[in-house]
Amino acid sequence: MPWDTRPGRSANGGPEGPGSARLRVQKQCRKSSFAFYQAVRDLLPVWLLEDMRASEAFHWDERGRAAAYSPSEALLYALVHDHQAYAHYLLATFPRRALAPPSAGFRCCAAPGPHVALAVRYNRVGILRCILRTVRDFPLEERMRLLDRRGCSRVEGGGTSLHVACELARPECLFLLLGHGASPGLRDGGGFTPLELLLHHLGRDTNSPTAAEASATGNAATTSTTPPGELCQRRLMLLDLLALYTKGGAAGPARCELLGDRLRWQRLLGEDKFQWLAGLAPPSLFVRAMQVLITTISPGRFPEALEELPLPPFLQPLDLTGRS
Numbered sequence: 001m002p003w004d005t006r007p008g009r010s011a012n013g014g015p016e017g018p019g020s021a022r023l024r025v026q027k028q029c030r031k032s033s034f035a036f037y038q039a040v041r042d043l044l045p046v047w048l049l050e051d052m053r054a055s056e057a058f059h060w061d062e063r064g065r066a067a068a069y070s071p072s073e074a075l076l077y078a079l080v081h082d083h084q085a086y087a088h089y090l091l092a093t094f095p096r097r098a099l100a101p102p103s104a105g106f107r108c109c110a111a112p113g114p115h116v117a118l119a120v121r122y123n124r125v126g127i128l129r130c131i132l133r134t135v136r137d138f139p140l141e142e143r144m145r146l147l148d149r150r151g152c153s154r155v156e157g158g159g160t161s162l163h164v165a166c167e168l169a170r171p172e173c174l175f176l177l178l179g180h181g182a183s184p185g186l187r188d189g190g191g192f193t194p195l196e197l198l199l200h201h202l203g204r205d206t207n208s209p210t211a212a213e214a215s216a217t218g219n220a221a222t223t224s225t226t227p228p229g230e231l232c233q234r235r236l237m238l239l240d241l242l243a244l245y246t247k248g249g250a251a252g253p254a255r256c257e258l259l260g261d262r263l264r265w266q267r268l269l270g271e272d273k274f275q276w277l278a279g280l281a282p283p284s285l286f287v288r289a290m291q292v293l294i295t296t297i298s299p300g301r302f303p304e305a306l307e308e309l310p311l312p313p314f315l316q317p318l319d320l321t322g323r324s
Contacts, residue, residue, distance in 0.1 A: 032056040036069065040077040046089045049074070071098040072113055073106055079118050079127055087127045091134045099131070099146060107152075117151055120164045120173040128173055129303075132180045136300050147182040158189030159197070166198040169234040171241060178245045179294075179302035185246075195242050196254035199277070202235045203257055206268060239273075243287055244294045249277040 036052055053069050069077075071094035078087040090098040099113045107114065119128035135143045150158050157163070162182050165174035174194075178184060184194055192200065205228060250258060258265050258278045266274045275281035283291070297305045 037077065040074075040083050040086065041081045043081070043083050043085075046086050049083075049086055050089070067103075070100070070102065072100045072102045072115070075099070075115055076102060076106060076118065079115060079122060079124055082122070082124055082127070084124075084126050084130075087124075088130050091130055095134050095137075099135070113146065114149070114151070116146055116149065116177075117156065117161045117164050120161050120170055120177075121168065123168075123170055123173065125172045125176070128176055132176055135180075144181065144183070147177060147180060148186060150186075150188075153189045159192075160186050160188070160194070162186075162194040163188050163192070163197055166194045166235075166238055166242075167201060169201075169231055169238060171234055171237045174238055175241050176303065178241065179297065180299045184242060191252070192254070193251075195239075195246055195277075196250050196252070198235060198238055198242065199250055199254045199257065202232070202239070202268070203261075203265075205232055205235065206264070236269075239269075243273075243276075243283065244291055247291075249279045251279075255279060 032052075036049070036056070039049055039052060053074055056068060071090050075087060075090045075098045077083070078090065099115055101107060101113050116128070116131060118124075119131060135146055138146070148160055150156075150160055151164075152158070159167070160182065161177055162174060162184060164170070165177065187193055188197065190197075249255070255278060258274065262274075265278075269277065272281075272284045276283045276287070282288075293309055293311070297309075
């Protein structure tokens, strides 16, 4: 049951003042909130988590009342701690409420729910797959609003979930988002499309031969646990995946960067890819053929229909079915 906010008795036996009652309830809320956090972190059974969520008050809502966590807020906990069973339950039982914006205490702006971007940031591929299956049945406008949500300009740089995937080198997340219709042409607060942001990070990573140098310049977010060579390979894989859904190459500063150091980029990307990205030639016939094939798959059948593509295994982009 929600905590009782009625005044109680003070230590000297007199009536408890409103301020003291509020402090008491806030302390109880903090204890309940931490207990729920621990329960999700420890991957306790779904029925127990839902029993806790329905019977306790965890925070103060916008109206100044002690309140339980909404399905949206519970899903944020499930995402952070990779509690896949709980995430699947919330999305199946409360599809729209689970993806609605959380209360003010969980966000810094009035943007749509941050669940997709958070799944990418924590690399929760299984939960992201479940979220995308859930939004298949949403109207197109509502689905695109969730997929193309722009993050807070102060915290997330105004980027979409695709920008997050490119920044943190998450190829599986990127491919899932693109296959479900996320827009690759949107720009973040710095004016970069996901492709241009990826090229920026790729150029920075290849200019910094060691993770130690990246750390020294404050850019070790993805290199601290990933060898530089492996990180570069993942970014090149991201580039190949973006090429399947992007008709034009780089523009503005990204194109200038390519042309300003041609030899390095030609060695890194290969001649055909460099020519296309720099706007000097159309994409290769192979890339164009793959673009046609991949765009025949509707979001409602992605990624399952990847197995139906008439391609040998070594040309399959990525296994996103979750069975491997």
